Amino acid sequence: MKEILGDLDRWRARGLAVAVARVVDLEGSGPRLPGAAMAVTSGSEVAGSVSGGCVEGAVVVEALDAIESDRGRMVTFGYSDDEAFAVGLTCGGTVHLFVEPFDWGDLYARLRDDFAAETPVALATVIDGPGAGAKMLIRPDGETVGSLGPAGLDRVVERDARGELAAGRSGVRHYGENGEAREEAVSVFVESFAPPPQMIVFGAVDFTAALVKVAKVLGYRVTVCDAREVFATARRFPTADEVVVSWPDRLLASVGAGLGPRDAVCVLTHDAKFDVPAIVAALATDVGYIGVMGSRRTHEDRTARLVEAGLTAADLARLRSPIGLDIGARTPEETAVSIVSEIIVERTGRQARALSTTTGPIHD
Numbered sequence: 001m002k003e004i005l006g007d008l009d010r011w012r013a014r015g016l017a018v019a020v021a022r023v024v025d026l027e028g029s030g031p032r033l034p035g036a037a038m039a040v041t042s043g044s045e046v047a048g049s050v051s052g053g054c055v056e057g058a059v060v061v062e063a064l065d066a067i068e069s070d071r072g073r074m075v076t077f078g079y080s081d082d083e084a085f086a087v088g089l090t091c092g093g094t095v096h097l098f099v100e101p102f103d104w105g106d107l108y109a110r111l112r113d114d115f116a117a118e119t120p121v122a123l124a125t126v127i128d129g130p131g132a133g134a135k136m137l138i139r140p141d142g143e144t145v146g147s148l149g150p151a152g153l154d155r156v157v158e159r160d161a162r163g164e165l166a167a168g169r170s171g172v173r174h175y176g177e178n179g180e181a182r183e184e185a186v187s188v189f190v191e192s193f194a195p196p197p198q199m200i201v202f203g204a205v206d207f208t209a210a211l212v213k214v215a216k217v218l219g220y221r222v223t224v225c226d227a228r229e230v231f232a233t234a235r236r237f238p239t240a241d242e243v244v245v246s247w248p249d250r251l252l253a254s255v256g257a258g259l260g261p262r263d264a265v266c267v268l269t270h271d272a273k274f275d276v277p278a279i280v281a282a283l284a285t286d287v288g289y290i291g292v293m294g295s296r297r298t299h300e301d302r303t304a305r306l307v308e309a310g311l312t313a314a315d316l317a318r319l320r321s322p323i324g325l326d327i328g329a330r331t332p333e334e335t336a337v338s339i340v341s342e343i344i345v346e347r348t349g350r351q352a353r354a355l356s357t358t359t360g361p362i363h364d
Contacts, residue, residue, distance in 0.1 A: 007047035019063035028093030072100025072133040129186035152178035197262040203269035204231035210332035248278030261288035291323035
């Protein structure tokens with residue numbers, strides 16, 4: 001949704017009729033995750049993507065029909081459908097879309113403001129059942145904007161949406177008309193918009209510059225930290241969101257409470273007086289990935305120092321040291337790819353193998 005905001009604003013200012021299609025669910029393999037969005041004007045201008053190109057032409061037709069009928073509805077494309085080959089969806093899965101006219105009023109303005117402020121927010125939309133198209137924005141301060149209809153449904157969806165937002169998940173939930181559990185009269189798509197994941201990189205070295213570039217491509221908010229003022233400069237790391245001159249443990253003392261499973265700490269310093277405090281402080285947080293650079297010999301020496309510092313076997317098991325996947329990386333750029341690949345593997349729980357040597361679904 002975020003990637004089409006500029007186009008929506010521009011088209012809205014021109015007074016164009018617009019429809020928005022969003023991926024709300026997937027079965028099997030699919031190129032885009034729930035929340036992927038595509039917007040279409042009455043003049044067939046297009047922004048965004050819901051399938052990486054597979055079904056975009058068919059979605060344009062559905063969007064134009066939604067504009068004409070002024071009504072939202074579910075649309076499904078599946079591998080087993082006769083229409084799937086006609087529209088190009090041959091990846092083996094089924095994609096469910098909700099296509100609706102775009103006229104979200106004050107709710108859209110609030111959503112756009114929250115995006116700009118990087119405020120966590122969830123958007124709940126009735127996609128099937130009474131009140132299809134109704135929306136409610138659930139904000140972290142307890143405020144809600146809009147309504148899905150019955151107060152009971154609003155109350156239950158708000159509760160569930162806060163749980164989904166805390167986990168950074170998006171998906172479809174089913175309820176009775178008044179929010180009853182284990183019923184399917186109403187289907188609600190809860191879309192979570194969490195702030196970008198954070199990556200903190202300790203050590204202002206050449207490998208850091210490459211890692212910052214790759215992490216930014218993947219959507220991380222990146223902070224570079226080094227206690228050496230001459231090396232930790234914005235000029236050396238222009239793509240970093242923040243460059244901090246500080247000791248690692250001091251920085252983590254101030255920001256560590258905000259780190260969670262989606263975030264990463266990468267220690268690239270090769271120096272015990274930086275490495276050990278950084279690792280000890282990182283282990284005191286809930287950060288999902290802690291990677292530490294160094295040779296096998298450096299790793300063994302550092303492990304001994306960490307044990308002397310009081311770390312347990314369980315603590316050491318959280319570390320990825322030496323950092324990265326074994327892909328034969330040598331240059332800073334290749335090493336950066338190795339590191340982010342390991343982060344992705346840690347997050348998805350998948351094995352790092354070539355797809356050509358495996359069978360089964362490409363996507364979980």
